Each structure stands twice: as structure tokens, then as C-alpha cells.
Amino acid sequence: MTTEAVLDEAVSNERVLLLVEDDAAFARTLGRSFERRGYRVLLAENVDEASAALIDNSPGYAVVDLKLKGNSSGLACVQMLHQHDPEMLIVVLTGFASINTAVEAIKLGACQYLAKPSNTDDIEAAFDHVAGTAEVEVTNRATSVKTLEWEHIHTVLAETDFNISEAARRLGMHRRTLARKLEKQRVK
Structure with missing residues (x-):
């Protein structure tokens, strides 16, 4: 086997992960954790940086924060x-989990959707658990009013690209009231 063939095989076996996260401290910590597990990690803070990273790289994995700055x-x-690579395994992380955004993320190509806090073990398990299973327990518990309210708030937030002022206007509530509700509900 030639040296070039060995290098090509090493590159093809390399696990490349694109991490799209605007919280720099969290991105560094998660990135280092994945590097210790043998991934080459590419960092991006937004869609444009993620797109630019795809020019010279072909990641097989991506972790994307649902709510990015700007x-x-x-x-x-x-x-x-x-659209760039339908075979890429994409996991969405969010501190603002909702059924609506989970469904949309899966429809758009994510293989899994995880609520924060999630660690490297959770994310790797999500990459490995792409196929669905009928073994998930179905509960008989009815959805609470608080959950329904949160789902409606999050749907409006998603429709307004997470613009709190516009979402508050559409929901008919004061901006500070909405901000307080989001802070109470936020998964940390």
C-alpha cells in the first residue's frame, strides 16, 4: 500500500464533527470532549460559518444549537x-425544547433532537441511535395547560426567529412577561 493510499484511508476513517454553537465557552468544552474521543472538530457560530466550513471539509457529524445569535x-x-450531505448525522441541541421544533428539525434532516444539558455521551448515543424504535413507552398522561402554553409560546418564538419583542406582541403579552416565562421554563 502506498503512502498516499494510507493517508487517503486515514482521512476517510477520520471522524469529522461540525459544531454550530454561539456560546463560545460551551463550544470549546464540548469540542475538546469530542477531540478526546477521536473526532476532528470544526467550530462555527452561525449558518454562514457552517457553510464556509463545508468548503474544505466533509464532516460526517454535526451538532447544531437550535437558537443561534443574530x-x-x-x-x-x-x-x-x-442539503449539502444527506448522509451527515445531525443532532440538534436546545435549551428551548418543544415538540414543534423537534418535529421540524427531524423533517429538515436532523437524526436526533436533545434538550440541554446534554453531554458528549448523550450526543454520541444520539448519533448511534438513528433508527426509530417501537419499544418507546407511550404514556396515558394528558398534556398539562403549562405544557400547552409553553408549546404555543415556542411555536410563536420559532415563527419570529426567536425575536422576543415580536413574539410578545403576537402573543398579546408584555415583553418582560414573556422574558420571565422563558427564563423560568429554560432548560439549563
Whole structure:
């Protein structure tokens, strides 16, 4: 086997992960954890940086934060990544989990959707658990009013690209009231 063939095989076996996260401290910590597990980690803070990273790299894995700073949407990032490579395993992480965004993330190409806090073990397990299973327990518990309210709030937030002022206007509540509700509900 030639040296070039050995290098090509090493590159093809390399696990490359694109981490799209705007919280720099969390991104560094998670990135280092994946590097210790043998991944080459590419960091991006938004959709544009993620797209630029794809020019010279072919990641097989991606971890995308749902809510990115500015006008960047994690769902738009998932869609772009899936269009670039339908075989890429994409996990969405969020501190603002909702059924609506989970369904949309899966429709757009994510293989899993995890609520924060999630660690490297959780994310790797999500990469390994791509196929669905009929063994998941179905509960008989009815959805609570608080859960329904949270789902409605999150749907409106997603529709407004997480613009709190616009979401509050559409929900008919004061901006500070919505901010307090989000802070209480936020998964840390």
C-alpha cells in the first residue's frame, strides 16, 4: 500500500464533527470532549460559518444549537447541512425544547433532537441511535395547560426567529412577561 493510499484511508476513517454553537465557552468544552474521543472538530457560530466550513471539509457529524445569535436559525442550519450531505448525522441541541421544533428539525434532516444539558455521551448515543424504535413507552398522561402554553409560546418564538419583542406582541403579552416565562421554563 502506498503512502498516499494510507493517508487517503486515514482521512476517510477520520471522524469529522461540525459544531454550530454561539456560546463560545460551551463550544470549546464540548469540542475538546469530542477531540478526546477521536473526532476532528470544526467550530462555527452561525449558518454562514457552517457553510464556509463545508468548503474544505466533509464532516460526517454535526451538532447544531437550535437558537443561534443574530438572524441565524439552527433549523436553517440543519436544512443547509442536510442539503449539502444527506448522509451527515445531525443532532440538534436546545435549551428551548418543544415538540414543534423537534418535529421540524427531524423533517429538515436532523437524526436526533436533545434538550440541554446534554453531554458528549448523550450526543454520541444520539448519533448511534438513528433508527426509530417501537419499544418507546407511550404514556396515558394528558398534556398539562403549562405544557400547552409553553408549546404555543415556542411555536410563536420559532415563527419570529426567536425575536422576543415580536413574539410578545403576537402573543398579546408584555415583553418582560414573556422574558420571565422563558427564563423560568429554560432548560439549563
